[in-house]
Amino acid sequence: MLARRIKPVALQARKIYVKLMMEVVGRSLQAISDLDPSIREETRVLPDGFLFEMTVMPHGPALVMQKLPKGRLRYCGEKGPEAADLSIRFKHIAHAFRVLSFQEKTSEAFAYDRMLVDGDIGYALRMTRVLNRLEAFILPKLLAERAVKEYPGNLGLSEKLLQAARIYLQVASQFLATVKLA
Amino acid sequence: MNTRYYEFFCPVKVIAGQAALEHIPFELSSRAASRPMIITDKGVRGAGLLEPVISACEESDQEIVAIYDDVPPDSSTDVVRAIAAIYRQEKCDSIIAIGGGSAIDTAKAVNILVSEGGDDIAAYAGAGVLKRPLKPFFVLPTTAGTGSEVTSVAVIADTRKQVKLPYSSPFLLPDVAVIDPRMTLTLPPHITAATAMDAMTHATEAFTCLQKNPLSDAYAAAAVRKISDNLLKVMDNPKDSEGRLELAQASTMAGIAFSNSMVGLVHSLGHSVGALCHLPHGVCMSLLLPYVLEFNLERIREPLGELLLHLAGPDVYALTPKAQRAEESIATIRKLRDELHKRCNLPRTLKETGKVEESQLDRIAEMALDDGSIMFNPREVSLADARAVLQNAWG
Ligand SMILES: [Fe+2]
Numbered sequence: 001m002l003a004r005r006i007k008p009v010a011l012q013a014r015k016i017y018v019k020l021m022m023e024v025v026g027r028s029l030q031a032i033s034d035l036d037p038s039i040r041e042e043t044r045v046l047p048d049g050f051l052f053e054m055t056v057m058p059h060g061p062a063l064v065m066q067k068l069p070k071g072r073l074r075y076c077g078e079k080g081p082e083a084a085d086l087s088i089r090f091k092h093i094a095h096a097f098r099v100l101s102f103q104e105k106t107s108e109a110f111a112y113d114r115m116l117v118d119g120d121i122g123y124a125l126r127m128t129r130v131l132n133r134l135e136a137f138i139l140p141k142l143l144a145e146r147a148v149k150e151y152p153g154n155l156g157l158s159e160k161l162l163q164a165a166r167i168y169l170q171v172a173s174q175f176l177a178t179v180k181l182a
Numbered sequence: 183m184n185t186r187y188y189e190f191f192c193p194v195k196v197i198a199g200q201a202a203l204e205h206i207p208f209e210l211s212s213r214a215a216s217r218p219m220i221i222t223d224k225g226v227r228g229a230g231l232l233e234p235v236i237s238a239c240e241e242s243d244q245e246i247v248a249i250y251d252d253v254p255p256d257s258s259t260d261v262v263r264a265i266a267a268i269y270r271q272e273k274c275d276s277i278i279a280i281g282g283g284s285a286i287d288t289a290k291a292v293n294i295l296v297s298e299g300g301d302d303i304a305a306y307a308g309a310g311v312l313k314r315p316l317k318p319f320f321v322l323p324t325t326a327g328t329g330s331e332v333t334s335v336a337v338i339a340d341t342r343k344q345v346k347l348p349y350s351s352p353f354l355l356p357d358v359a360v361i362d363p364r365m366t367l368t369l370p371p372h373i374t375a376a377t378a379m380d381a382m383t384h385a386t387e388a389f390t391c392l393q394k395n396p397l398s399d400a401y402a403a404a405a406v407r408k409i410s411d412n413l414l415k416v417m418d419n420p421k422d423s424e425g426r427l428e429l430a431q432a433s434t435m436a437g438i439a440f441s442n443s444m445v446g447l448v449h450s451l452g453h454s455v456g457a458l459c460h461l462p463h464g465v466c467m468s469l470l471l472p473y474v475l476e477f478n479l480e481r482i483r484e485p486l487g488e489l490l491l492h493l494a495g496p497d498v499y500a501l502t503p504k505a506q507r508a509e510e511s512i513a514t515i516r517k518l519r520d521e522l523h524k525r526c527n528l529p530r531t532l533k534e535t536g537k538v539e540e541s542q543l544d545r546i547a548e549m550a551l552d553d554g555s556i557m558f559n560p561r562e563v564s565l566a567d568a569r570a571v572l573q574n575a576w577g
Contacts, residue, residue, distance in 0.1 A: 107557060107562075108392065112393075113189050116309065117309070118309070121553075121554040122552030122553075122554075124554075125552060125556060125557060126552075
């Protein structure tokens with residue numbers, strides 16, 4: 001609680017940034033799962049109705065995705081209709097911030113024990129590959145290379161969609177600049 | 183590859199060397215345990231490995247209350263329940279596991295049931311379910327390879343539901359690991375080679391994958407050196423008790439390394455080959471290791487080059503230009519495999535195993551992508567990548 005008195009604005013801003021980025025990721029995932037066959041290839045094997053959650057301990061923010069038929073994903077917002085089947089939990093908001101502001105790759109965050117996985121590890125790996133691919137889509141190439149282990153060569157998505165996703169991201173990155181200033 | 187953050191944890195008391203078994207009674211009494219149960223398999227009993235343990239205890243008036251010697255190679259929830267029932271009936275208060283991976287994993291699961299109560303071992307599956315310490319737990323590894331005596335995980339098959347239940351908790355770590363050269367002295371050449379190459383793979387992957395850190399590096403490098411220095415010596419002279427002890431320690435050190443810096447693609451592929459083609463784990467490790475290192479090469483050039491010092495010794499290291507050390511490390515591992523092939527026919531390719539069909543490679547690759555260890559591989563692995571590595575390893 002002491003920290004809050006010292007740097008209240010920065011900490012507050014970080015939380016809002018993570019919350020915003022969770023929404024960006026959720027909405028982009030839904031959009032891209034409609035259009036990208038490689039992502040559906042990964043998600044197809046999940047049972048229909050499957051709930052995936054990415055959250056921050058202890059009280060969020062969070063994002064919940066539901067798997068629809070044919071590998072499509074639906075963004076459910078911060079809370080799903082039921083308890084998640086697979087949950088990836090950041091141990092601290094600071095760790096979520098590092099990943100969502102692209103200072104740390106998802107695979108690094110796993111390697112550094114920043115996150116806990118609750119659920120089937122094979123499914124968790126699939127969702128991580130989906131998230132990696134998403135990052136490659138919505139981020140400018142330079143940033144994406146920092147965020148994922150390998151930048152895929154075969155993205156081939158319509159520019160239109162990319163633009164849409166990047167608009168979300170722009171909002172977020174402007175915000176990120178504010179956070180860093182704070 | 184700079185690790186910006188790491189965690190390292192190993193609270194296991196290692197008692198190692200000559201007459202280590204004779205320390206068991208004291209270590210039991212210092213944990214207020216007086217009624218130990220031994221959990222082992224028929225192979226261990228048949229090899230006469232129980233006698234020195236039992237006599238070391240009896241000489242010190244330490245009674246062994248119960249012995250379960252029927253752990254199968256692929257243990258199951260039924261076996262765990264049966265052993266827990268004996269433990270309770272005999273009012274035991276501690277567990278001594280003697281054997282390889284299966285006996286040790288089984289004992290870990292039994293320890294959950296007898297400490298937490300109940301009969302439903304599936305209820306404790308997953309990560310971090312256990313919240314408090316279990317009963318005093320000793321492990322005596324009899325194969326110098328798995329490193330299970332210092333790991334916090336176990337896998338038990340639920341034969342009725344046809345699933346493998348994973349367990350992960352710091353409380354699964356044994357209290358004491360006993361490394362006595364008598365325990366591995368009679369290990370047949372083929373198993374000695376395969377399990378040592380498993381340990382070699384643990385160390386090499388811990389040293390080159392994403393979780394590598396200064397503490398795990400120290401254990402991994404020392405393990406590679408001990409295996410490189412002693413494996414062929416022991417193959418040529420199986421009664422070399424000192425060499426056996428070195429290999430057993432290397433296995434424990436490699437276990438400490440990889441339980442703090444997770445293994446990568448050799449294990450993801452190896453687990454799948456093992457499961458689909460029924461090959462021993464160590465054999466899969468030995469045959470896949472160089473092909474995966476080649477796949478990862480550009481990402482691991484620096485640490486793999488450093489390993490040359492421990493694989494081939496200071497002379498070779500000094501004579502090899504820095505830019506070629508990583509390749510030389512792979513060549514050294516290949517040479518070691520050739521020597522092992524000469525001595526005990528340890529397969530170097532999937533084809534040489536005689537148990538893998540080329541048509542199975544697609545399925546193996548698919549399955550490997552679902553293995554948790556793939557997350558820690560330094561290079562991203564696509565289905566096509568995994569398939570290509572397998573093709574190289576085919577022969
Ligand atoms: Fe292994």
